Every structure is written in structure tokens, then in C-alpha cells.
Amino acid sequence: MSRLIGLQDVSVRYPGTLALDGVTLDVHPGDVLAVVGANGSGKTTLLSTLTGQRAPSSGTLVDADGPITLRRPAQALQRGIALLPQEPQLAPTLSAWENVVIGSRGLAAGTGGRRVRNEARRLVAEALPHIDPDASADTLRKADRAVLGLVRTLARQPRVLALDEPTAVLGESGVRVVSAATKQVCDSGGAVVLVSHRLRDIVQLATRVAVLVDGRLVHDSPVADVSVEDLVDRLASGRGASAPIERSAAHASTQVAIGEPVLQVRQLRTADGLRIENLVVRAGEIVGIAGLAGSGRSRLCRVAAGMTKHGGSVGYLGRPLPRTAMACRRSGIAYVPEDRVREALFATLSVARNLEVGDVVRRSLGAGLAAVPSRERASKVIADYGVKTASPRSEITSLSGGNQQRTVLARELMNTPTLLVADEPTQGVDRTGRSALHAMIRSFAQSGGGVLLVSSEFEELQELATRICVLRDGELIAELPPTTAYRELVSLATGADNYGQIENTTDVL
Secondary structure, eight states, rough: OSSSSEEEEEEETTEEEEEEEEEEEETTTTEEEEEEEESSSSSHHHHHHHSSSOSSSSEEEEEEEEEEEEHHHHHHTTTTTEOOSSSSOOOTBHHHHHHHHHHOGGGTTTTTOOOHHHHHHHHHHHHOSSOOTTTTTGOOOHHHHHHHHHHHHHOOOOSEEEEESSTTTTTGGGHHHHHHOOOOOOHHOOOEEOOOOHHHHHHOSEEEEEETTTTTEEEEEGGGGGGGGHHHHHTTTTSSSSSOOOOHHHHHOOOOOOOSSEEEEEEEEEETTTTEEEEEEEEEEEEEEOOOTSSSHHHHHHHHHOOOOOOOEEETTTTOOOSHHHHHHHHEEEEOOOOOOIOOTTTTSSSHHHHHHHHHHOOOOGGGGOOEEEOOHHHHHHHHTTTSSSSTBBBGGSSHHHHHHHHHHHHHTTTTEEEEEEEEETOOHHHHHHHHHHHHHHHHHTTTEEEEEOOOOOHHHHHHHHEEEEEEETEEEEEEOSSSHHHHHHHHHGGGGGSSSOOOGGGOO
């Protein structure tokens, strides 16, 4: 069968990480290929490579005629390869129908004449009958924006449609919407490649399933030939699939008595779909949050840091959570965001200035930065937390990723907070750097602080956490001891515990 697009021995390297490792995979007409894997397995990198977002470090892309080169997304679009990211980028001030036209014609072409406008309005009305096609995109709900992004992508009439977590924000109607899209593409002789952590997506949408583990392709077969249990086994391969883990001596040596509740969450509800009935973080605890993309991990962190409005009850030290992020920080809640570069670092400032920001936030914005940072204060923090830098005056961007992250964590801990909310605190950090960050987090808990810890790597939670809470689709579905086997965590996070044998369901497409 002639392939539409494929990878041939492709590897993709990031600093310190091999995201794809010698992957060979073809996509044929009529395929609905589901790519599954644990967090960090290389799924999104695979999509990015197929769609010209990222060039292979080695290996090549191929089509029916042989090797091809895609240096940028526009070249992929010219070949009929389109990517719909998990959160599509829309022009917020343009109407829904204008976003469809701009997406298919380009900014230079404008929005066209009456025929183009009417066709765009028709597409929006069919996909989103409850909204006005003239409504601006920034007034739409998140799920409606996701559907609008899909309509815009389909307007390009792609031969290969790549979907990254397409149903993550669409609710119960998600499979129906995506199923219609896959049928449209496949009926025209195209193919769909979708990344999803939801097994029900695979059951209802896919004809093939490929499994990635640590960047390597370990399985590729028709959906009908594999069971859910087999998929989970493959995802957990090499990680102590079914045996309870043994805690390391480093962790055992830092056990402390658990104190009073620091954070209490009751019947939490948010506009973006987070629904948590009960969650408690006590002094001395490291509560790990396990979940896959779209499960609500980062949303929970933002609530606990005072950055997201919510319904229900969120208490801090026996009182309601302060109403703003600033008030939360001043009350003793430290927050390490997931995106270090965009949300945690001040790239134009020195290491000392980045540390000093923590003092400014906790005092008052009116206090401002000192004309010259306190060299003694900065040097002491740098030494206490083991930040490796030539000088406190060195630019923060001159540090390694691990030392940048150590600086962020040091800034949050140096004023002795009561609660640490850490979202992926070791992401992109090498093994040595991770060990240092782990020691910092353990030390904070040992001193009586409470920790809410998110990590994409379940092994890290098994190593660090006092308890592990599993989030799936915005709900806390299980609370487990850290010795729980990796396979069980994967089963719960993917929803494999809810499904039996995968059946061939191509007839629904």
C-alpha cells in the first residue's frame, strides 16, 4: 500500500533528551493511527516531526516517492499535512467564520467575497449550531474554540490530519466530533494520526495503534489485534510492570511525622472542567499528582496558587484560600510553574535579581528592586541551595537548565513558605540536577512544609511522594501509596481499568 507520509529511522534530540529514538513508521491512506505512550514518551515530538514543526536530528521523512524535507510547517501544509494542536491558536478579535477563512487562505488573501463568507459561516453553523458565526473567537468557550480549530484545519482539505489530544477539552461529544472529522479525511483518501491518552479514543476512532516507550516504537498493529491489558503492559515495560516498588534509602531517611492540614480541597469546581471532591495536603507530606495530558494536573496547581477562580471550598491553614495569587504568595504559598522559561524566569535579569524577585513579591510591589542586589543575601542562597554560577551577577540564561530550575526553586523556598506547589519541577533537567532538586523538596517537607507535586514521570512520584493521587479527565479517581506498581498507575491514568478487550470499531467511522 502506498504511504502518504512516514518516518524512516528518525531520531530527535533535545538538550539532554533523546525524544525519538530510531523510529520507523508509515501512514497509509485510510489509516486512523493512534499513537499512545506515557508522558514524555515522544508522542508530541512525533507529530511535530511529521508536520514540519521540528526537523529530525537523524533519519528522514518519506512519502510515496522517497525522502522529503520539511523545514517548516508551511512546507507540510503545501503537501496537505496539517496539525491541530491540543489548544489551537485563534485570532481572538476576529469572528468565528473569519478564523476559518484566515486559516485556509492566509492573511494576505483576506476574507474573500460573499461566497467565501457564506461557506465559512455554513461550516461554523454545522459544527457549532449553538453559536453565532459572527461572534468573536475570544467570547467562545474552550471546547467551542477547539471545535473551531478543527473546522479551520479541515477547511485546508488535508491529506494527512494530525491531531494532538483532540478530545481533551471536548467533553462527551468529543469522540463524535472527531469521528466525523476522521471520516471526512479518510473518505477522501487521506489518513489521520492522533495522539491520545484516552483509551476510549482508541476504541472508537483508531484502526491502528502504535506504542512509544522512551522515544522508541515498541508496537504497531491493527487495533483489533491488541487488548487494553497488552497495551498497558507495553507502556509499563521496563518499569517494574506489576511489582510494588521499594523506596530508596534517601527517601526513607527523610520520613517525618505528618502534621495538620495545610491545603484542603472540597467539592472543587472550575470553569475549565476540574472537579475534585476531596484532597488534603498536610504538613510534612509530599502529595504527588499523577495524570496524563489534559487530566487537570496544572489546573489544580493554578487553583492552589490562587491563579484560577473556582467554586467549592479551598482552604489554607484552616482559612479560605487567599483571593489572589499575590496574596497567596505573601501568605506562604510558593509556586513553581510548569513552564520555567515563560513563567518562572526573568531572562534579562541576573541570578541575584531573579532571586531577589521572591523578596519583592512577598513584601510589596511598591518596595521595588534594590538598586544593587544584596550580594551577601544572594551568595548565601546560591551556596545554601547549590546553584552553580560563576557569579551572582551572571545572567540567568548563562546557567544550565538544572541550575536555572534550582534557582527558581531556591527563590520559592528561601523565605520558608508553608506550602510548595510544584508543577513539573524537574522537567528538562538531567539526572544529577534532578537528584539535587529532589533533595531540596525532601528537605522542605522534612522541615514541616506541605508539598503538592506534579510530575509527568510516575517513577519520580513513586520515589518522592508520601501519597499519590491520580487525576483523570479533571477528577481525582484514586489515592494510592507510593509503593503502588507503575503498571497500576498507568492503568488508572489511561482509563484502562474501565475497558476490556479492544474491538475493531472502524464501522463507526
